Amino acid sequence: MRKLVIATRASNLALWQAYFIKDKIENSFSDIEVELNKITSRGDKILDKPLALVGGKGHFTKELEDEMLAGNADLAVHSLKDVPTYMPDGLELISISKRADQSDVLLSHKYSSLNDLPEGSVVGTTSLRRRMQLLEQRPDLVIKDLRGNVNTRLRKLEEGQYDAIVLAYIGLERLDLLKDIPFVYKLDFMLPPMGQASLGIEIVSSNNLAREVAVTLNDKDSYLCSKLERDFVSKIGAGCSAPVAVNAVINGDNLTITAMLGYPNGTNIIQKSLTSSVDSSSNLGIDLANSMILDGALEILSKAEEIAFKDEMPQRL
DSSP, X not given: OEEEEEEEESSHHHHHHHHHHHHHHHHHOTTEEEEEEEEOOHHHHOXXXXXXXXXXSOTTTHHHHHHHHTTSOSEEEEEGGGSOSOXXXXXXXXXXXXXXXXXXXXXXXXXXXXXXXXXXXXXXXOOHHHHHHHHHHOTTOEEEOOOSOHHHHHHHHHTTSOSEEEEEHHHHHHTTOGGGOSEEEEOTTOOOOTTTTXXXXXXXXTOHHHHHHHGGGOOHHHHHHHHHHHHHHHHHTOOTTSSEEEEEEEETTEEEXXXXXXXXXXXXXXXXXXXXXXXXXTTHHHHHHHHHHHTTHHHHHHHHHHHHTTTTOOBOO
């Protein structure tokens, strides 16, 4: 019996994802046994401040990568949106799972939609991307920081610390947590971050068995869309926590990539799209980044980082 070890974060959602991949591997390869190496990441330990304020990258991936490089794991399963565009030497992002629903949702025990929220309502999110888009639509809202695992965030909502909170739909659906929320409203205007609702499978480059298995987990269309989104983020120089949204979508023979960035207070926003045939789309993410750089994107991002947790610092509970 051959064996593979998956490095995974120890949160409930991360474990769901790791077991999902474990089952896929064992169902496809009857001679492979998969074990999990459960790790508490830096991002899971820092709960008293927004990650964008901490600095650095890879808050949810570094410890998993360290385990692989130390020989204690053969591959890692990540939420792709958390994976930096830079890969350490010796590791490789080899496959992307098929995308699920990429929606962000507004959750509330009192109000049925974004428009239903009274002026000055308190909305919880730590994401600068979400904050930017919420305040563009509703500049009257009070945005407060929201950290902790999914269950902790839902408990804070139920306790009345927030009028509403914003989370990714897919995590709630996978953990079967939507049934206890009276109002769940999909924010159709909200552009997702790179890679939302896909899993990234990272392997030790020299591990032939991990490579053999990982390539069977790849979804071709999701891989292409994610690659273009990651190209955009890499070219623009934005970290995982920056107020940047980017989404590539295949429609028939065409592919459209749309990006948005701006200040976290919902102002100075640039939004652009490019479309090409799927066959000619390999540089579309970089082309979109270059176009937005000409429009001043780098200056906006630099200023956004300055004001995010200073003049525009979210209030803390």
